[in-house]
Amino acid sequence: MSSYLLKRVLLIVPTLLGIMLISFAIVQFAPGGPVERVIAQISGTDVAATARIGGGQGDGLSSSTPSQSGGQGGGEVSSKYRGAQGLDPAFIKQLEKQFGFDKPAPERFLLMMKNYLLFDFGKSYFRDVSVLQLIKEKLPVSVSLGIWMTLITYLISIPLGIRKAVHDGERFDTWTSGLLVVGYAIPGFLVAVFLLVMFAGGSFFQWFPSRGLTSEGWSQMSLLGKVVDYFWHLTLPLIAMSLGAFTTMTFLTRNSFLDEIRKQYVLTAQAKGLGQRQVLYGHVFRNAMLLIIAGFPGAFIHAFFSGSLLIETIFSLDGLGLLSFESVINRDYPVVFATLYIFALLGLVVNLISDFIYTLVDPRIDFETREV
Numbered sequence: 001m002s003s004y005l006l007k008r009v010l011l012i013v014p015t016l017l018g019i020m021l022i023s024f025a026i027v028q029f030a031p032g033g034p035v036e037r038v039i040a041q042i043s044g045t046d047v048a049a050t051a052r053i054g055g056g057q058g059d060g061l062s063s064s065t066p067s068q069s070g071g072q073g074g075g076e077v078s079s080k081y082r083g084a085q086g087l088d089p090a091f092i093k094q095l096e097k098q099f100g101f102d103k104p105a106p107e108r109f110l111l112m113m114k115n116y117l118l119f120d121f122g123k124s125y126f127r128d129v130s131v132l133q134l135i136k137e138k139l140p141v142s143v144s145l146g147i148w149m150t151l152i153t154y155l156i157s158i159p160l161g162i163r164k165a166v167h168d169g170e171r172f173d174t175w176t177s178g179l180l181v182v183g184y185a186i187p188g189f190l191v192a193v194f195l196l197v198m199f200a201g202g203s204f205f206q207w208f209p210s211r212g213l214t215s216e217g218w219s220q221m222s223l224l225g226k227v228v229d230y231f232w233h234l235t236l237p238l239i240a241m242s243l244g245a246f247t248t249m250t251f252l253t254r255n256s257f258l259d260e261i262r263k264q265y266v267l268t269a270q271a272k273g274l275g276q277r278q279v280l281y282g283h284v285f286r287n288a289m290l291l292i293i294a295g296f297p298g299a300f301i302h303a304f305f306s307g308s309l310l311i312e313t314i315f316s317l318d319g320l321g322l323l324s325f326e327s328v329i330n331r332d333y334p335v336v337f338a339t340l341y342i343f344a345l346l347g348l349v350v351n352l353i354s355d356f357i358y359t360l361v362d363p364r365i366d367f368e369t370r371e372v
Helices: 002-029 034-043 075-079 089-098 105-117 131-166 171-185 188-200 223-261 264-271 276-294 296-305 309-314 320-329 333-361
Strands: none
Touching: 002 105, 002 333, 105 333, 131 171, 131 223, 131 276, 131 309, 131 320, 131 333, 171 223, 188 223, 188 309, 223 276, 223 309, 264 276, 309 320, 320 333
């Protein structure tokens, strides 16, 4: 197992490099860029995706953008940027140097990867703050949503899936399957809007807060008050995010247990006089849970970093999903590539941990006997 883990660790580097290289190459062909955005702001035609960039976060343009040197007819430098006609070419060159576009793309990529290996992600183009500080500010929201969603999904889906497998084809299995399919078919953002209007919008019931992760004055609350307030704010977002996740995990558990229940060793155990509970949890559970464990990394990463953008927006939760979206739309490349690098690295590490847990659950599995 140790040699297999070593191979997987060594494979993380080229895999991560490939992800970053492909993403970097795609960005080079994407229209627009930070230089064009500054030019658009100067000309008054900027249509950024959100108003957050220029608001309370601190707009880096106010202090770091070179001053305009007067309108000297465009030139070759400014002609390659839309809307740059009439701007001083020297001013455009200053912008390119400020954002690092005075270097060729291969050199920029190598410099970026060298810094990322040292976890030096630089500063945001349009906010006067480091990328790590930005991520640190948004992380509590994503951690809260991701961890609790994964925990709730597993705590509900696994027992429900086991019971559906035991009662396969019966009325309980049928009506719960119908409910799960309906829940899966309804988009999470529609559930979020419904919950907000019904229970937090004031039109019907004002049982839950409509925005944020904590209430004002949270720091002055007692420990119990902080815990209650924290989960009070999380209730509606978690319901909206988890509704569809229950379906996949429940059916995965159900089908996995059904496959094991129908195997010969289960019939042999029953023939020896073992009760249903002993057979189910003493023999079937360990084998059936292998698929559940194998699906854990994907479920964890999905809950942590994806599918939460609309939920965060609806409930005014300023997390990593919203940060990533704003960064892509506003061409804030240091934030875009830093979040991609961190997410990809975390995903690869979690997959490695999953394989290790795999062998703990079933020591018969030996990854060293197969090709990596």
